[in-house]
Amino acid sequence: MLFGRHSKNPIRIADKEVAGWTYTTCGYCSTGCAIEVGKNARGQVVASRGVGGADVNRGKLCLKGMFEHELFDAKGRGDEPLLRRHLGESFAPVSWDGALDHMTAEIRRIQAQHGRDAFAVVSTGQILTEEFYTLGKLTRGLIGTNNYDGNTTLCMASAVSGYKRSFGSDGPPGCYQDFEHTDCLIAWGSNLPEQHPIIYWRLKEALEKRRFPLIVVDPRVTMFAQFADIHLPVKPGTDVALQNALMHVILAEGLENAEYIAGNTTGIDELRAEVAKWDPTTAAAVCGIDEDSIRNVARLYARAPAAMHIWTMGINQSTHGSDGVVGMNNLALLTGNVGKPGGTALSITGQCNAMGTREWSSCSGLPGYRALEKPEHRAEIAQFWNIDPAFLPQKRGLFQTDIFPAIETGQIRGLWLVATNPLTSMPNTARIRKTLEKLEFLVVQDSYADMETNQYAHLYLPAAVWAEKEGTFTNTERRVNLVRRVTEPRTGTKSDLEIFNELARRFDPEGRVRFPERPAEVFEEMRELSRGRLCDLSGMDHDLIEQRRGIQWPFTRDQREAGEMPPPGGVRLYTTPRSFQYPDGCAKLIPLPFVDNNERPDTQYPFWLNSGRLVEHFHTRTRTGKVGNNNKYSPIPFMEINPDAAVELGIRHQEYVRCVSRRGDALVMAMLTQRVPRDMVFIPFHFFDCVNRLTLGLLDPHSRQPAFKQSAVRVERVADQTAAARLCLEARKY
């Protein structure tokens, strides 16, 4: 294939000789792009391409998706279970039966000696929904521990909590098609072009057809902020003050939708009383946004016929994360911008199947958005699974971020990690190291044996990767899409579903609880349990999902039997009056008093530390760190620092520096840029032994999500630049 000038030095791309393509769905971010993976005549996986007929990505892929086929043979894949009795000893290979027998015996031992909840499970947003559902059945129905959570507590817990508080249930109400209808978009703490490039492309396409104001709220001049009409560089952690001021202006100037408020919400008087305190002058002193901008944005938003919010980690990863989500929901409810085209508050999820775990994993409750706290939900699930309802706990157990402190105190003795890497992803990783050392038994189940947390495992289980398996993901806009198996699991590995099912046979040898083997059969169980729930997918099956290139829930059996086909895009929640999930059908307007409770810069640690993602990498680089075309564009940890601050510290562009907090230090390359203000530095979160050695991670009181983006640090120039360069290269690991 030729590109560029065809007559002189054309760029030649070798023919991959693809003999056949298999439909699947990208396994990185929550955008949910449909991918086809190509194999050559010898059965080797050689290429990835976007699916033209898929509504989400319409043939496009980002840098990660384009090279996703390289993951099957990436370095570091595990190919046999590994066992050791004590940390410090070497791992020895063990058979699958030996590994799973040992794991069962250790879980039983710990539970017998210390109680059922002394063994904890932390799962992920990466595996398939059918696998989440099965893990939930195993954990809640057979093992019986209540200390079971997902690593989604690090990314989406505040969104879940905020939706539940405002609307009575989790479930993002909007969809990507809203970009085509909105008249004003406010993006909070989201660098969409780098984090979710294909969602950004959908937004950009909508903006090219029809101009509307794009407002980006972010302390950093991100790529998204540079493309915005208005950038509000809010002070870290003060979004709630800004939201209260926007509501103040809307109510003071009579710009609210009184009819919608009266018909669909409760709590307006309490909200009005709170926001009365937040006039723009008062708020400006807290959030750093000038009064005129506050008034201007409030008017633009409230006067738009349809207006929407999107957000990601800038809101969620905060001590006020849940309140920040409620603040956006409040704004949407005040102006009647819920459940209508272009009017929504849409959380942009992180991992490919963060939504699947929210809906079906039973981490925070029971399948299909059921609650452990409701006896009728416990009874329904217990009957369906054929277990005693009394075996289910009556309220949720510890969040992931509370499980680690419970290990420190000895409350938890054993831990099973499924596709998550806390030694890189958790705040204050020095503390996490010490915590992991205390465990009597740690199981790491992951596709990659070289992922960092495995240093502390007693048992390692090698799992099949992404499209070596079959099942579904749910994306940000509630679209269920299909991962078809492209190739068989690597020799020596098992799919996560197979691992869960084999453990279930050990915990329930008489087969009292049914654990189907085929993903499509598991989906049938989920379909039954979804009937009548908000996340109703009873009209779907795997084949129809593939045929339609993904289907948004709800899509009910009644719709299917009536011959209704799911529309390609544009299914929304709460489209009819009083259809929220509280018993009275009304959403809650919730007052948000603001207390600034973060660690703040001072004379000793004078910079805010901000962290976030890069377009080339995904999470802790267990995958993208090994894909050459991703890794080469962003090979080492770096830190953005404002040139004025750098001059004062005697730091030049691309010199190595030591960044120090009260928790630890990290070596990074300094990149001088105006993207960060004078009192802030930014470090990507992907690298091992880097930014999370520094972060404090205070927890949001509602969601228990850590504040990754609000810590204080100082910066020191490193005298020996050559040694620093060597250490930095060694630390990059891949």
Ligand code: SF4
């Ligand atoms: Fe995959 Fe997300 Fe990139 Fe789409 S935008 S190709 S889902 S990583």
